[in-house]
Amino acid sequence: THLFRARATPPIKDSMVYPGRLSRGCSRCKQRKLKCDETKPSCTRCLKYGKPCPGYEKNLVIRQEGTKFQVQDPSSGAVAVLPKPGRSHRGSSSSGSSSGSSGxxxxxxxxxxxxxxxxxxxxxxxxxxxxxxxxxxxxxxxxxxxxxxxxxxxxxxxxxxxxxxxxxxxxxxxxxxxxxxxxxxxxxxxxxxxxxxxxxxxxxxxxxxxxxxxxxxxxxxxxxxxxxxxxxxxxxxxxxxxxxxxxxxxxxxxxxxxxxxxxxxxxxxxxxxxxxxxxxxxxxxxxWVTPSANPNPHLDNFRVVAVRVNQFMTSGRQLLAKLKQVNDPANKEPLMSPVELKAQLLAVIQEATSIQHEIDEWISTIPRSDKWGTMCKNGKPSVYIFSSRYLGCYWINVFTTVIILQGSVIACYDILLTMTRSSVDLNLIMAKSKSGSEAKTMLTHIHKSIPFSMGNIDQEGTKIFRPESRSAYGCLLVWPLAVLARCRLSGDVEVRDARAALEVISSTMGVDLAHWVLNEWRSPLYPFIQ
Structure with a gap:
């Protein structure tokens, strides 16, 4: 992830008088000449009126065409000037090019x-x-x-x-x-x-x-x-x-x-x-995922940790395949005895513990400016704020990685507890509970990161009347939100909000994969992720 900064330059002043914000209300509120609250999928006024909300017109209107973005190349330090889509400003070409290098x-x-x-x-x-x-x-x-x-x-x-x-x-x-x-x-x-x-x-x-x-x-x-x-x-x-x-x-x-x-x-x-x-x-x-020449190596190093999680999951799947062979009555010569299987399960869990420790150490080294801040409501932490929405999406994927890791560990504990049904092993029960608590904490982190990362609130925690959403953020959030919506440890509110966010990604951001994930996807970690 390239975490170099982009900054907006002041828009080019135009002689045209700004005509005001176009109405984005539903067609029924426009017809009734009432102020629409633009709630999706149905506005509140239509619900109170007792009529179905007809939805919102999507007229593509781009204003302040002169706004430009300067993006720094991480390798050369050069700067590119990128305007927002809209009318071209040929006159800005010469001045814009002077900000870059001559290479x-x-x-x-x-x-x-x-x-x-x-x-x-x-x-x-x-x-x-x-x-x-x-x-x-x-x-x-x-x-x-x-x-x-x-x-x-x-x-x-x-x-x-x-x-x-x-x-x-x-x-x-x-x-x-x-x-x-x-x-x-x-x-x-x-x-x-x-x-x-x-x-x-x-x-x-x-x-x-x-x-x-x-x-x-x-x-x-x-x-x-x-x-x-x-x-x-x-x-x-x-x-x-x-x-x-x-x-x-x-x-x-x-x-x-x-x-x-x-x-x-x-x-x-x-x-x-x-x-x-x-x-x-x-x-x-x-x-393929080794750290690159990144201005922010702290965040880039997560790729290495993620690969270890992926390798751990691969080992776990192979072990589960062996377990099916052990329990198959038609298999007269199982590949390993229950004792050997238990030893391998414990070794896999030990590996997961080592990975989790590595993740915790990595997070502790990251500067606070590259992590999340907490906005409180009534004295209680309510939502997370990040320096950018892209960074919020990044951390949501980090939280999801830990959930996947702990979900795999819980699956191993379930097998071990099944193998020791004749005696209650309190150590195994407590260890499984600890993994569940870690996963629940990450689920809460994702839930609190949704409003800002989806563009629904600003960095002050204030609700934005017109959400600042980008389809690219929807692509990054589809799978983490699917995990939040389907994980058996998610609370009712977390499931509700994750499903609502996926619906917005599909209907408003235009990434219809979210609709398929919400209704048809079957996770390889079933039943931990339904």
């Missing part, structure tokens, strides 16, 4: 203008391209003020350096149109999304058939974008847990170290870690 091909030389992403050769209305790409940039690429690098921080430079015929450009357009469709519900946007997706898949298959192109940067970035497309789309069965992930792992096994050191690999590392806990696979090569 050839440097990230800072690119003044990212939404019009730079438009191809006039496309057989579609150019304004559609501008709207789709601008919206996608805003939701997935550009960082917020005082935030980190952005979910797809590598994409502007990669996109602009790729040729017009590149599968990267095609995949970007596919994801951009689909993200806009999930917002606008305009059928033409959906048609364009799936048309570009078809072309991107065809181009990717051609690259995979080629020996030298199969492990190229273009192939990997295309697969990343197609993974995002599938998360937004959210259709299908089990394969919707990042269907391109196995392909990425295969390519990384065949490639040299250059891909691992590429800017886009931070996204790959992040997804490998998050989804290794929610799907039945393990990270093949721990070197």
């Amino acid at each position: 050839s091909g440097s990230y800072s030389q690119h003044i990212i203008d939404p019009n730079d992403f438009i191809s006039t050769s496309l057989g579609v209305i150019p304004s559609w391209d501008s709207e789709a790409l601008g919206y996608f940039m805003h939701q997935y690429v550009l960082p917020e003020a005082n935030d980190c690098s952005g979910y797809l921080h590598f994409l502007p430079k990669t996109y602009l350096e790729s040729p017009e015929s590149s599968s990267i450009r095609v995949a970007v357009k596919a994801s951009a149109y689909l993200s806009l469709y999930r917002y606008s519900k305009t059928k033409e946007h959906e048609i364009q999304a799936h048309t570009w997706h078809h072309h991107a898949i065809r181009g990717l298959l051609e690259q995979l058939r080629s020996g030298h192109e199969a492990t190229s940067e273009e192939t990997v970035v295309t697969m990343i974008l197609l993974s995002i497309f599938d998360d937004i789309d959210g259709r299908g069965g089990h394969q919707k847990i990042n269907p391109h992930l196995n392909g990425l792992i295969h390519i990384l096994q065949r490639s040299n170290r250059s891909l691992i050191n590429a800017p886009f690999f931070s996204w790959v590392r992040q997804q490998l870690i998050i989804k290794s806990f929610t799907a039945d696979y393990h990270i093949v090569d721990p070197s």
Whole structure:
């Protein structure tokens, strides 16, 4: 995770008088000329009126187009100026470029203008391209003020350096149109999304058939974008847990170290870690997630700990498979005796204890500015505040990792207690209770981090009338919220709020994977995570 800071520069003043905030209320409140509280999915006024709330119009309006973001490249220290999506400001190009370094091909030389992403050769209305790409940039690429690098921080430079015929450009357009469709519900946007997706898949298959192109940067970035497309789309069965992930792992096994050191690999590392806990696979090569040259090594080092958790889970699954063979009446020659199995279970638990100690030590070394602060209500801790929403999403994934670890330990204790049913082992019961308490603490941490990370409150803990949500944050929160909603140790309020947040990620942020996770996902840690 690149935790270098992005800062917003004051917006360019325009001679036009600001016309005021557009009404975002539901259509019934607009018709009745009443102030709508914009509660989702149904506003309070409609409920009191006794009528169903018709919902909210989603007109894409972008104002203060001159607002720009300066993003520092972690390797060179150079600064790039990135405007919010909207009208281009060609006049700002020269002044913006002076803030970067003069090195050839440097990230800072690119003044990212939404019009730079438009191809006039496309057989579609150019304004559609501008709207789709601008919206996608805003939701997935550009960082917020005082935030980190952005979910797809590598994409502007990669996109602009790729040729017009590149599968990267095609995949970007596919994801951009689909993200806009999930917002606008305009059928033409959906048609364009799936048309570009078809072309991107065809181009990717051609690259995979080629020996030298199969492990190229273009192939990997295309697969990343197609993974995002599938998360937004959210259709299908089990394969919707990042269907391109196995392909990425295969390519990384065949490639040299250059891909691992590429800017886009931070996204790959992040997804490998998050989804290794929610799907039945393990990270093949721990070197893929070793600490990189990061301005904040404290947070980066968590990757190493996460790999150990993943390896522990892999060992646990193998042990559970052996247990099934031991208990199988048809198996006349079990692989190990109950005594041997018990010894292995205790060894696995000891390994988990060591990992938990390592996590605790790691957290204790992190500066307070990179952790969370607590806002109190009526003298009691209520919500957590972070220096950025991206950092909040990061810590939520850390908390989830500990829950997964302790859930695996609890499963081992359940087996041990079953094996010792003839006698009550108080030590085992107390040890299992301790793991449960640790998991409950992490569940509480996630619950208290949701309001800020979802953009519902500001850093003062005040509720924001119009939530500052980004689809990228939804992608980072889907799996942790699924764990909170389905864990058997979660309280009723935690389950309710996690499910509500997943509904918002699906309906408002446009990441429909959240809907599938909420209703169809079956965790490999069942029954600890239902």
